[in-house]
Each structure stands twice: as C-alpha cells, then as structure tokens.
Amino acid sequence: MGQTFKTRRLVEFSDTDMAGIAHFSAFFRWMESAEHALLRSTGLSVFDIPAEVDLPDGASLSFPRVKASCDYRSPARCEDELDVAVTIGRLGAKSVTYKVRFSLDGKELAEGEVTSVCCVIQHGKPPASTPIPAEVADKLRPFVAS
Ligand SMILES: CC(C)(COP(=O)(O)OP(=O)(O)OC[C@H]1O[C@@H](n2cnc3c(N)ncnc32)[C@H](O)[C@@H]1OP(=O)(O)O)[C@@H](O)C(=O)NCCC(=O)NCCSC(=O)c1cc(O)c2ccccc2c1O
Numbered sequence: 001m002g003q004t005f006k007t008r009r010l011v012e013f014s015d016t017d018m019a020g021i022a023h024f025s026a027f028f029r030w031m032e033s034a035e036h037a038l039l040r041s042t043g044l045s046v047f048d049i050p051a052e053v054d055l056p057d058g059a060s061l062s063f064p065r066v067k068a069s070c071d072y073r074s075p076a077r078c079e080d081e082l083d084v085a086v087t088i089g090r091l092g093a094k095s096v097t098y099k100v101r102f103s104l105d106g107k108e109l110a111e112g113e114v115t116s117v118c119c120v121i122q123h124g125k126p127p128a129s130t131p132i133p134a135e136v137a138d139k140l141r142p143f144v145a146s
Pocket residue numbers: 032046062063064065066067091092093094095096115117119126127128129
C-alpha cells in the first residue's frame with residue numbers, strides 16, 4: 001500500500017451553486033490544490049521543478065494536465081469540511097496520474113483523477129513532453145498505490 005497524502009478543504013459559499021451544493025467545477029480546483037499541496041509536502045514546487053539535463057535559456061519544466069475526471073456520489077454543502085486523500089494511480093515515464101478522494105465524516109462524496117505530463121515549457125513554443133526527472137519521480141514514488 002502506498003502513502004496517502006491527506007489534507008482538508010472547507011466548502012466556501014462561492015464554491016456552491018443555486019441548489020446550495022458544491023458546483024462540479026469546484027472539485028477540479030480542489031483536486032489541483034491538493035496535488036500542489038502534495039508536491040509541497042515533498043519539497044517540490046509547481047513553480048520550480050528541478051531538471052536533470054540543461055534546458056534552453058528561459059525554458060523550464062512544468063506539468064500541464066492532459067486529462068481530468070470526477071465521479072460525484074453525494075453532495076457537499078457550504079461550510080462542510082472535507083477530507084481529501086491523494087494517491088498516485090500511475091507514475092509513468094513522462095506522466096503522473098493522481099487519484100483524489102473527497103469524504104465527509106467517513107462518507108465518500110467524490111473521486112477524481114488528474115493526469116499531468118512533464119513538459120519543457122519555452123516561450124513561443126508548444127509544450128514538449130519529456131521524461132520525469134529521477135529526483136522528482138523519487139519524491140512521487142512513495143504515493144504510488146500498489
Ligand atoms: C502535454 C502534451 C505536450 C503531451 O503531448 P505528447 O504528444 O508529447 O504526448 P505523448 O503522447 O508523447 O505522451 C506523453 C505522456 O503523456 C501521457 N498522455 C498523453 N495524453 C494523455 C491523455 N489524454 N490521458 C492520459 N495520459 C496521456 C502518455 O501516456 C505519456 O505518459 P507516459 O507516462 O506513458 O510516458 C500535449 O498533450 C499538450 O500540450 N496538451 C495540452 C496541455 C494543456 O494545455 N493543458 C491544460 C492546461 S494545464 C494547467 O491547467 C496546469 C495546471 C496546474 O495546476 C499546473 C501545475 C503545475 C504546472 C503546470 C500546471 C498546468 O499547466
């Protein structure tokens with residue numbers, strides 16, 4: 001069993017819709033925040049991903065998303081404090097797929113997945129996928145669900 005990164009999320013008024021429940025898009029923002037928090041917990045930052053090879057001047061590594069989905073099982077409401085659990089479903093050569101589970105008092109509300117691809121970002125050029133640096137993969141590996 002891999003490590004699970006756990007965090008919490010308060011449902012704000014602005015996260016909810018006219019039905020008084022959290023809007024589906026809010027879960028995508030919460031998945032993004034939870035992933036960034038997992039990265040910070042390992043010492044990584046979305047703004048400063050260490051490359052193992054020299055990059056062209058002005059280029060940097062980044063992780064644009066190529067796929068995101070979420071299954072909604074039970075609604076979340078304003079001022080609910082959600083438990084958010086993040087694991088890694090797949091750590092590939094160039095991509096990482098995070099699995100995010102949202103629950104309230106032990107009841108599962110939603111489960112989503114986001115796939116990010118390691119890319120060289122250079123102004124004026126399209127993102128170019130590249131292998132995840134070993135240092136980064138080593139920090140993510142403990143979260144891979146076995
Ligand atoms: C990202 C691309 C350049 C990839 O294109 P490419 O042709 O190079 O991809 P490959 O076919 O070679 O595959 C590489 C790698 O990706 C996996 N993969 C590709 N597509 C999918 C898919 N649809 N689903 C699942 N997996 C996919 C493939 O399996 C390979 O993985 P391996 O592990 O097996 O090696 C190109 O697709 C592209 O440019 N796409 C557009 C990206 C985009 O515009 N995304 C939306 C905005 S990004 C964003 O919102 C964002 C949010 C954040 O929170 C960030 C945080 C930190 C950094 C950046 C962020 C960010 O950009």
